[in-house]
Amino acid sequence: MPGSHGEDPGDSPMAVFPLASGHAAAMPRLLDLDSRGELTTAHVRLVAQALGKAERTVWRWLAAAREDHRLARMESSHFTVTTEVRRLLALWGGNASRVHAELVQRAADDPDAPPHTYRARAP
Template sequence: MVIVKGRRAAPSGAGREAALPDPVESRVLREATARRLLELDVAGGLSSTHVQLPASSAGLAERTVWRWLKRARSSGQLVATPRCRFAVDDRLRRA
């Protein structure tokens, strides 16, 4: 098994890695998963099995999905907060 940026890529034949999902697709799946788990949680029907299934399907650690759910419970936010990206501009290039 190969870990790439916190995601486990399922092994494929001949020692090659399986392709990681498209980032847009990942956000959509994360939102749908968090929304459904939050609904189950509010209804009182959430179990570890409900968390394990999407985690294993997406090749993620179960703990990652629990973190999604924790964030959704506390802030209502279902998708990850976009990170600020570092960019090299002309001023830095001259330094």
């Protein structure tokens, strides 16, 4: 029944606070409660509902904050398709894997290139 506690978990909650400021405000408080052994699922549920996120997401944020000692989200780097990347895609017939391999090789061969930060996923 809509509006009851048994709502479909697939329904996405509506955020009450903007994600960035809500996350920044909630995480130190949740970590404080956690350090004193007072953190409950109700606390996490309240933050999740206020930010329009799943409870599991807030638990992941807490785990990351405990492990990495960070409160803010890590910004993901964005790949930009440059003219050179387009040229390589055309050269390799759209084979993105081959383009990536060539770019990695070029970076390895260039002594002035910054350290490569790509981390391969474990199988």
